[in-house]
Every structure is written in C-alpha cells, then in structure tokens.
Amino acid sequence: VVGSLTLRVGLLLVLVLGVGGAGFLMGGGQVPPRDLGGLAGDPERGAYVLRMAGCVACHTESGGAFLAGGAPIETDFGRFRGPNITPDRETGIGGWTLEQFSAALTAGLGPGGRHYYPVLPYASYAAMHDQDIVDLWAYLETVEPASAGPVDQEVPFPFSMRPLLAGWKLLHLEPGPYRAVSGRSEAWNRGAYLVNGPGHCGECHTPRTWLGGLDRDRHLQGSSAGPGGERIPPITADEAGIGGWSKGDLVFALELGLMPDGDSLGGSMGEVVEHATSHLTLEDLEAIATYLLGE
Amino acid sequence: MRARSAFGSIVLALSLGGGLALPAAADVFEQRSALMKEIGDQMRGLAPMFRGESPYDAADVRARAEAIAERAGERIATLFPEGTLRDDSRALPTIWEEWERFEALSGLLEERARTLAAAADGDDARRAFGEFANTCRNCHTDFRRPED
Numbered sequence: 001v002v003g004s005l006t007l008r009v010g011l012l013l014v015l016v017l018g019v020g021g022a023g024f025l026m027g028g029g030q031v032p033p034r035d036l037g038g039l040a041g042d043p044e045r046g047a048y049v050l051r052m053a054g055c056v057a058c059h060t061e062s063g064g065a066f067l068a069g070g071a072p073i074e075t076d077f078g079r080f081r082g083p084n085i086t087p088d089r090e091t092g093i094g095g096w097t098l099e100q101f102s103a104a105l106t107a108g109l110g111p112g113g114r115h116y117y118p119v120l121p122y123a124s125y126a127a128m129h130d131q132d133i134v135d136l137w138a139y140l141e142t143v144e145p146a147s148a149g150p151v152d153q154e155v156p157f158p159f160s161m162r163p164l165l166a167g168w169k170l171l172h173l174e175p176g177p178y179r180a181v182s183g184r185s186e187a188w189n190r191g192a193y194l195v196n197g198p199g200h201c202g203e204c205h206t207p208r209t210w211l212g213g214l215d216r217d218r219h220l221q222g223s224s225a226g227p228g229g230e231r232i233p234p235i236t237a238d239e240a241g242i243g244g245w246s247k248g249d250l251v252f253a254l255e256l257g258l259m260p261d262g263d264s265l266g267g268s269m270g271e272v273v274e275h276a277t278s279h280l281t282l283e284d285l286e287a288i289a290t291y292l293l294g295e
Numbered sequence: 296m297r298a299r300s301a302f303g304s305i306v307l308a309l310s311l312g313g314g315l316a317l318p319a320a321a322d323v324f325e326q327r328s329a330l331m332k333e334i335g336d337q338m339r340g341l342a343p344m345f346r347g348e349s350p351y352d353a354a355d356v357r358a359r360a361e362a363i364a365e366r367a368g369e370r371i372a373t374l375f376p377e378g379t380l381r382d383d384s385r386a387l388p389t390i391w392e393e394w395e396r397f398e399a400l401s402g403l404l405e406e407r408a409r410t411l412a413a414a415a416d417g418d419d420a421r422r423a424f425g426e427f428a429n430t431c432r433n434c435h436t437d438f439r440r441p442e443d
Contacts, residue, residue, distance in 0.1 A: 230441050248346040256425055257432030258342060262335030264428065266435025273432060 031107035031175045036098055036130055041138025049136040051279035053125065053198035057271045058082035065146035068092070073119065074228045077212055078155030080119040088145040101137045106176065108169060115165035117153060118172070118212065127176040127197035159212075172213035191291025194284060195220075199276070204232045204268070220292075227268055237294045250289035251282070324381055327374035330366050337363050338428070345424050353415045360412035360427075368405030372398050385440040393437075400434045 050056065058070045059082040070082035087094035093101065096111060103109040108122035116122065158164065178197050180189040195201045206214045207223040220241070222234035234241035242250065249260040254277040257265040265273060277285065289295075337359040343349040344356060377391050390397045407430050411423040 231443060233442075246348075248343075248348060252342055252346065252428075256428035257435070258338060258428045260339070260342075262337070262339030262342070264335075264338075264431035264435045266432065266437075266439045267441030269441075270432050270436025274436065278429075 031103075031126065031169075031173060033099060034102050034106065034130055034133065036102060036134055039130055039134040041098075041134040043135070043139040043142045046135035046137065046139025048279070049132045049198065050139060051276050052132070052194060052284070053128070053136065054200060054272060054276035055085070056275035057268075059085050060275075065144070065148070067140075067143055068146035068148045069151060075119060076208075076225050077117070077119075077159050078153060080117060080153050080155075081151045082120075083151040084146065084148040085140060086143050086146045087141055088147050091148050091150065092145060093140070094145060098134065098137050101140075102133050105133060105136075108165070108173065115162045115169070117155065117159075117162075117165065118168065121200040121203045123173050123214065124197060124200035124203055126173060127178040127193065129177045129193075129197075132198065168211065168213065171211065185290065187287045187290040188295070189291075190284065191287035191289070194280075194288050195291055199288070201235065205235050230268055235292060237292060242292065245293065247286060247289040247293060247295070250292065251285045254278070254280070254285050254288065255282075323374055323376060323379050324384060327371070330371065330374060334363050334366055334431075338431070341424060345421055353420075356415040356420065357412045360408050360415065363427075364405050364408035364412065367408055368402050371401040371404070385442070387438050387440050390438050397434070397438055400430065400438075404430045404434070 056067070058073065059067045061069060061071045065086070067085045068088075069084045073080045073082075084092040086092040089095050096104075100111045104116065104120070105122060105125040105128065107126070108116040108118065108120060110116055176197070178193045181192065184192075202214050202220055204226050205220045205222060206216070207218050207221060208225065209215050220235045222241070223232045226232035237243050245253075245260055252258045253260075253265060254273060256278070257270055257273040259265060264270075277288075280288075341356060341359050344351050375386065375390055375397070380386060380388065404427070407423065407427040411420065411427050414420045414423040
C-alpha cells in the first residue's frame with residue numbers, strides 16, 4: 001500500500017511539474033489584460049456586483065471587519081484564507097490600480113505577476129463583463145479600510161510551487177468575457193453569465209479533476225469534495241439534480257434558503273444565500289432559474 | 296403566563312400519547328426530527344401562496360404560522376438536551392457550545408412566526424414570511440451539518 005502511495009505521489013509530481021513546467025515555458029496563463037480605460041465605475045452598481053460575485057463569504061470572517069479577510073477554507077490542495085480586500089494600503093488592496101484588480105480577477109495574477117491559487121475563482125471570474133469589474137472596483141474603493149494581518153496560505157508541496165500555476169491556467173483558464181449564446185433568451189444568457197461567471201456556482205457544484213480544474217464534462221453535477229469536505233449536491237436539470245423543481249422553487253431557495261419540501265438550506269449554501277443570492281434582484285434570480293432549468 | 300404555559304406543556308405532553316416528563320435520548324431525537332418535519336410541512340403549504348401559485352388565504356396563513364409558533368421557541372430548545380448527538384443526527388455540537396445563541400434563535404423563530412400570523416391580512420405578510428424563512432436558514436447554517 002505504501003509503495004503504491006509513493007508511486008502515486010511520484011507520478012502526480014512528475015505530471016504536475018511537467019504540466020506546470022510546460023506552462024511556465026510557454027508563458028501560459030497569460031490572459032491578455034482588459035482595456036478598461038474608457039469605462040466609468042459606478043460604486044452603487046459595484047455593491048451589487050459584490051453580491052453577484054459572492055465575495056463576502058470568503059473575504060469576511062464572522063464577527064470581523066467587512067471584507068477584511070475570511071475564515072480558513074479547507075480544500076484537497078491546502079488550507080486557504082481569503083485576504084483583506086478593503087482599501088487599507090498596508091494589508092488590503094488600497095495601493096492597487098484598476099488594471100491590477102482586473103488582472104487578479106480575470107487572470108489570477110497578483111501585483112508583480114505572482115500567480116494566485118484558483119481558490120480565488122478566477123477561472124469563473126474570467127467571464128465577467130468589463131463594466132462589472134470596473135463597478136466592483138469603484139465600490140471596493142469606498143469600503144471602510146480595515147487593517148488585518150498578512151495571510152499565509154498553507155499549501156503542501158508540490159502545490160506550494162506557485163509558478164506551476166501557469167500550467168494550471170494553460171489547462172483551465174479560458175479568457176472571457178462571456179459571449180451570449182444566440183438562439184437563447186436574454187434571461188437564459190443572463191442566468192448563464194451569473195451562474196458560470198461572477199456567481200461561480202461550478203466552483204463547488206462541479207467536480208474537479210485530479211489537477212484541481214473544473215471537470216467540464218460533469219458541469220454542475222455535484223462534488224464530494226466541497227469546502228471542508230462537504231458533499232455538494234448536483235444542480236443539473238435532471239432527476240439527480242433539480243429537474244423536478246419549478247422556477248419559483250429555485251427563486252425561493254436562492255432568495256430565502258427555502259427548499260421545495262419545506263426544509264431550509266444550511267451549511268455553506270446557507271452562507272451563499274445570506275451573503276450573495278438573497279441580495280440579488282428577482283429578475284436575476286429568475287434568470288438563474290431559467291438557465292439552470294434549461295428553459 | 297407561566298401557569299398557562301405549564302398547563303399548555305401538560306396538555307401537549309398528554310396529547311403526544313404518554314411522552315410525559317423527561318423522554319429518553321432516543322425519543323428526543325425522534326421527537327425533534329418529527330417537530331422539524333411538521334414545521335417544514337407548514338412552510339411547504341405557505342410557499343405557494345407567497346409565490347402567487349395558489350390563491351392567498353389569510354386565514355390559512357395565520358393558522359399555519361400559529362402552528363409553527365407552537366412548535367418553536369422553548370419547544371425546540373427542550374428537545375435539544377445536551378448529550379443527544381447521534382451519528383445519524385445532523386445537529387452540530389456548536390448547539391451546546393453556543394447554547395444562548397441557539398436558544399435565542401429558537402425564540403426568534405417563534406416571535407417571527409407570531410409576527411407572520413399577525414401580519415397575514417396586511418401588506419407586510421410577504422416580508423414577515425421572508426424574515427421567518429431567514430431565521431430557519433440562519434439556524435441551519437450555523438447549527439446543522441450539511442447532508443452526507
């Protein structure tokens with residue numbers, strides 16, 4: 001058993017180093033920067049984008065200052081903490097430019113070109129529209145600055161080698177923004193954007209490959225390895241998922257946490273409802289339902 | 296009020312068919328599961344009316360909200376005595392670590408159910424329903440383990 005484990009770890013290492021090395025040499029993960037120069041940010045809209053993008057749950061610790069850093073998230077790849085995203089110049093993102101913020105969201109790059117771990121769901125945020133990014137930034141600049149200690153991500157070898165993330169991006173990061181699918185309604189397209197872009201539903205509801213990328217062949221089919229080892233249910237429009245739900249059922253689940261059987265959502269989805277979906281307009285919740293139910 | 300609620304408890308205990316005094320741990324688990332299901336059943340009846348999928352019936356809303364209120368507050372708290380965790384229970388140990396908050400949420404659930412009952416005829420019914428549902432979710436987020 002020990003031998004086979006060593007073999008597996010060794011094989012994993014060779015593959016990760018190979019993919020990562022190839023990505024590094026090919027300049028992988030270099031998503032072209034967005035040209036955001038001509039856009040004016042609206043902080044009020046940005047406060048709404050913050051909820052669309054579900055930033056609060058991971059970047060705010062219960063009882064802590066708003067957006068000044070979140071509680072640790074246990075994953076198969078390490079223990080991560082959402083850092084301080086208030087405009088504090090020392091420990092937050094107060095010294096950043098809009099372009100740096102955009103690179104972090106859509107390319108997983110920190111100032112200076114450091115690769116972020118995809119626990120920041122940039123593979124989803126890559127689909128975000130320019131205007132949403134600009135508005136979100138305008139809002140974040142208005143948040144009360146709060147000082148917080150530095151965040152150390154606890155990631156074991158080989159994933160501790162950040163340059164390897166260039167290879168990960170080569171495989172898993174698709175540059176955006178979202179392009180509407182023709183032949184589908186406006187509501188369906190809005191829903192697809194919200195679910196797969198800012199809402200990043202698939203980051204938990206889609207299972208991951210052994211490399212930690214979303215397994216696109218099993219889109220939204222549920223995962224046994226959610227944050228903290230939580231089992232995440234499928235939300236596909238079939239018997240295994242939410243095929244029997246009405247649009248109204250789904251709207252109530254997202255707005256209130258109320259399930260069709262009268263039970264209430266809890267756990268990590270309870271937090272998602274509290275910090276994200278309950279803040280969305282009825283129109284957006286209906287768009288999400290339209291897309292998920294395939295109507 | 297105290298005398299009335301003590302009397303109410305006795306009537307309730309008798310009506311449960313002999314579940315008098317302190318029930319055994321296994322019974323408590325069954326009882327609270329059943330209680331939660333009863334609350335859920337009322338919610339399932341309420342939801343379509345607040346979505347406009349079935350005709351709004353204020354008397355029915357009031358009756359359901361009152362039925363929930365009777366099952367909330369102290370009634371919930373007494374069904375979670377310490378040491379009644381089971382492997383198949385989704386209750387989290389945080390219930391007893393943060394007992395005051397848990398008890399306060401049970402109380403808030405009753406209060407919001409009564410508010411909904413009182414608001415059933417008015418324009419505030421939808422809001423009261425939403426606030427009630429939020430209380431269910433808040434408690435389940437902090438004190439219930441997700442499904443395996």
